[in-house]
Amino acid sequence: xxxxxxxxxxxxxASLATSAHAQKSAPKQGPPAGPCTTIAPSCxxxxxxxxxxxRLLVYRSHALTRPNPAITRAFILVHxxxxxxxxxxxxxxxxxxxxxxxxxxxxxSPRFASNDGRSCRDSLAAGEANWGCGGAGRWxxxxxxxxxxxxTSFDIxxxxxxxxxxxxxFPNLSAIFVAGHSAGGQFVQRxxxxxxxxxxxxVPVTYIxxxxxxxxxxxxxxxxxxxxxxxxxxxPPGYQxxxxxxxxxxxxxxxxxxxxxxxxxxxxxxxxxxxxAARLTDDQLKKQLASRSVIYLLGGYDILPLFGxxxxxxxxxxxxxxxxxxxxxxxxxxxxxGAKHQAVPVPSCGHNGRCMFTSEEALAIIFRxx
Numbered sequence: 305x306x307x308x309x310x311x312x313x314x315x316x317x318a319s320l321a322t323s324a325h326a327q328k329s330a331p332k333q334g335p336p337a338g339p340c341t342t343i344a345p346s347c348x349x350x351x352x353x354x355x356x357x358x359r360l361l362v363y364r365s366h367a368l369t370r371p372n373p374a375i376t377r378a379f380i381l382v383h384x385x386x387x388x389x390x391x392x393x394x395x396x397x398x399x400x401x402x403x404x405x406x407x408x409x410x411x412x413s414p415r416f417a418s419n420d421g422r423s424c425r426d427s428l429a430a431g432e433a434n435w436g437c438g439g440a441g442r443w444x445x446x447x448x449x450x451x452x453x454x455x456t457s458f459d460i461x462x463x464x465x466x467x468x469x470x471x472x473x474f475p476n477l478s479a480i481f482v483a484g485h486s487a488g489g490q491f492v493q494r495x496x497x498x499x500x501x502x503x504x505x506x507v508p509v510t511y512i513x514x515x516x517x518x519x520x521x522x523x524x525x526x527x528x529x530x531x532x533x534x535x536x537x538x539x540p541p542g543y544q545x546x547x548x549x550x551x552x553x554x555x556x557x558x559x560x561x562x563x564x565x566x567x568x569x570x571x572x573x574x575x576x577x578x579x580x581a582a583r584l585t586d587d588q589l590k591k592q593l594a595s596r597s598v599i600y601l602l603g604g605y606d607i608l609p610l611f612g613x614x615x616x617x618x619x620x621x622x623x624x625x626x627x628x629x630x631x632x633x634x635x636x637x638x639x640x641x642g643a644k645h646q647a648v649p650v651p652s653c654g655h656n657g658r659c660m661f662t663s664e665e666a667l668a669i670i671f672r673x674x
Contacts, residue, residue: 604650
């Protein structure tokens with residue numbers, strides 16, 4: 305039994321829950337404690353939702369309900385497919401330490417647990433939400449919890465952001481960063497597109513999409529060989545896709561659409577959506593994504609099919625590597641939908657969350673460290 309699983313088991317008996325009633329009640333009083341920087345149960349809380357009854361375990365560096373005027377920014381970092389929130393909490397803490405902002409930033413890493421009895425077997429605490437392990441209904445795409453409720457992974461994230469936006473708890477909070485790496489990057493890209501609390505919080509939110517294997521495209525177009533400049537080393541080593549004498553437009557109808565019939569279905573396209581995203585129209589999703597602050601943080605060495613790389617035909621329709629897919633998608637939403645998203649390469653990193661979010665590039669974005 306791993307240490308992380310033992311902790312979750314202990315939490316089933318611990319009084320660490322943030323109930324729906326507690327979220328609406330007056331915040332806990334008393335002076336704020338210093339930052340919590342271990343992965344012990346003392347650095348965790350539960351977030352509940354009116355859509356419950358399930359709840360979400362989060363690691364956090366400061367209490368979510370105790371008034372703390374020192375907090376000026378929030379950094380939420382979502383784990384990958386390994387669902388190792390404790391490790392991602394360490395990554396985010398390391399970043400805040402390097403930026404010298406452990407006292408002024410609240411660091412949060414939520415755990416989206418999955419146990420289907422087959423491929424995913426996370427140990428669940430009492431009442432802990434359980435999301436699907438794969439397919440369009442999984443947690444990375446705003447899927448519904450497997451408890452008979454209508455709670456989705458995006459709903460509970462909405463509730464987390466609402467907690468952070470409470471002026472009676474964090475009166476000086478001026479920025480929220482919702483970030484994710486790998487499968488967490490998939491989560492954040494789709495959450496940036498779909499969430500319905502962005503404009504209600506009163507605090508600016510920036511979404512940082514780190515090295516995902518796929519993106520949710522807004523129409524049936526996909527990148528051609530012209531989408532990524534040849535001056536960028538975004539293809540696998542030794543691979544050079546030939547450029548025709550008359551290059552195609554950067555984004556064209558997918559050439560293998562007749563064979564890859566799922567390429568435009570959710571979560572790689574907007575067709576046949578399920579979960580949270582199904583509540584919005586195509587136009588709403590397009591307008592929301594284009595209008596929001598999104599940064600694609602891309603590892604310069606993430607050009608190999610390693611660490612859970614998605615080689616399915618819907619993902620391969622978006623490019624040969626994670627680096628190429630990210631550069632192409634940023635260009636796509638900017639040129640075709642009028643977005644002002646940024647692509648920020650991290651030259652020294654491959655598919656590694658710690659490297660990505662402790663890089664100078666990430667610190668400059670999240671903590672304004674120059």
